[in-house]
Amino acid sequence: MQTLTYLNAGHRALLEEMQRDERVWALGEDLGRGGVFGQYHHLQEMFGEERIVDTPISEACIMGAAVGAAMTETRPVVEMRFSDFALCAVDELVNQAAKARFMFGGQMRVPLVVRQPVGIWRSSAAQHSQSLEAWYAHIPGLVVVAPSTPTDNLGLLKSAIRCDDPVVYMEHKNLWALEGDVPEGEHLVPLGKAEVARAGGDVTLVTWSAMRHVSLEAAELLAAEGIQVEVIDLRTLWPWDRETVLGSVERTGRVLVVQEAVSVAGFGAEIAASVAEEMHDRLKAPVRRLGAPRIPVSYAPPLEERVHVRKERIVEAVRDMTRATAPREPAGH
Structure with a gap:
């Protein structure tokens, strides 16, 4: 076992999956600088700008690019910074990614992970503090995940990246510093299991x-x-x-x-x-x-x-x- 924070457990999960599968990549704003909370620290140095991609400040553009890339057999990890900001990209996620498998008769999958930091976080106010999980649970075609511990943030993020359907992955901002013991070897937590x-x-x-x-x-x-x-x-x-x-x-x-x-x-x-x-x-x-x-x-x-x-x-x-x-x-x- 090793002791990791919730944030670092997510970092380790993405690192291991990018090492395991060259189709895994990440895109979002300021990822080259480590992301707004540090979830992507040093990853661009390790994997280059083509796999840790800095994007314009346009959530719709980020999500649209990721959905298209997922349809061409890569596995994007989309960073939305805050779940509140992801609302700018709801059309691409809800009307395209969630429905593609059904509308194409199972011939196409959209294996992408949308990371959305959620929840109340020390005076972040009305536009940075929402918990919108019910919106996505309502949409057929989306998997919705909400990890609460470092161990689960490691194991669930790895399972989400390997999932062949779009996953809305909601990490709580107030848990970033939470520490816990996590396994040192391969660790997967199955989706759908409480x-x-x-x-x-x-x-x-x-x-x-x-x-x-x-x-x-x-x-x-x-x-x-x-x-x-x-x-x-x-x-x-x-x-x-x-x-x-x-x-x-x-x-x-x-x-x-x-x-x-x-x-x-x-x-x-x-x-x-x-x-x-x-x-x-x-x-x-x-x-x-x-x-x-x-x-x-x-x-x-x-x-x-x-x-x-x-x-x-x-x-x-x-x-x-x-x-x-x-x-x-x-x-x-």
Whole structure:
């Protein structure tokens, strides 16, 4: 094992995949200088300007070039700097990359990875702080990934680069400095497989990205009260791991979905609705979800704080769920 930051784990993943497969390359703004957060540090020196490509400041141009290149059997890694900026390139991603395989009857694949740093990051304000994963999970043809640990950022990015379909890869900005142990050899994390980050028998808590860590802190506090929370980190939002989530809810009878994004029409609603539809007769309490209010993220720290989902909110929600127990229907009904 070696200790790496979340950022450096992603750097290692791209480095190893470029060494393994000469069709892998990256493009975006300022990659030659290392990228806005340093994710591409020294890679242009190692692989040259034809594989670590600096582009004009035009997200639509960057994405369009990448989609065309992917259609000609290369494997581009697209750097969008911020998920907010990627909205300028939505047409190329949603109307071209996501639909090409279907529209050409499977004769064409678009194997590209779109890296979109997401989430609230210390007074970055309304245009640099969004979590837009639900937008992409809604689109047929796109794979959506949200790693939360250095190990997963290594293994999931490598799997994303090897995927033959377009992957929207959402790295949380507030996790760049997070350190963790990662394997030294080849390490792949399969797409579509969740991780049970903490086992428990009282409540199932489903989450992803930075909310994994907040949820684990809350679970630790609740354990001191005798409430055992099972924390599931989805890791991949589409396809999401229904088997792991529903299997956990079968045992606990309660589920809370926690997301950083705005609650309204967020991906948490998909999880909540699926559980309610398939397991309504086995629930001990109503399905619940926590997320941000439907307001822009403010620059001012006190206002930004009102948007965050903190561990205290999770603890209170779980307490309410364990106090309220819905009667189970008799078997056979």
